[in-house]
Amino acid sequence: MEQDTTLRYRIKLGFEEIKFPPFEDILVIGKKSPQGKIGMSKLFDILVPNEFATIEVEDPNIEAVYINRNILKKIEAEKVIEILKDKVFPYISPSEILRVEFKLKIDYEIIDLEI
Known part of the structure; x- marks a missing residue:
């Protein structure tokens, strides 16, 4: 009895449009994330200068948070x-980067209103 030696591939394909940066509101950078705060800051300076504020936080897992400045026009960064x-x-x-x-x-x- 001969065995079938035909090679077969099974592919699942999907795609979607992305925007740069690939988020709109907030990005949280973990202390040990590969990109880190400095790398992300350089990326923002190139792609969307002055659109995000960098907030450093005191947390054992978090290095920094990037917040869209449009949000900060409506609510304080501390909140x-x-x-x-x-x-x-x-x-x-x-x-992680979240x-x-x-x-x-x-x-x-x-x-x-008084008229």
Whole structure:
């Protein structure tokens, strides 16, 4: 009985458009990530100068956070970092770079006008 020696490939293919930088809101850099804060800062200076603010944080796993300046026009950096410390930082390892979606919506309940 002969064995089938035909070589077969199975390929799963997918693709999607990316934008530079490949995130819009916030990027969290782990202390031991391969790119690090200096590398990411150089990348931002080339691709999107003055669009992101670099925030250094005191955390055993996190080196820095990059926040889109449009977010910082609406909410203070300290408040954003406070939210990230509570909701995101516990889930990142030192070697990771984490993209954070941070959609901010401002609502007013009542605006009284005197005419």
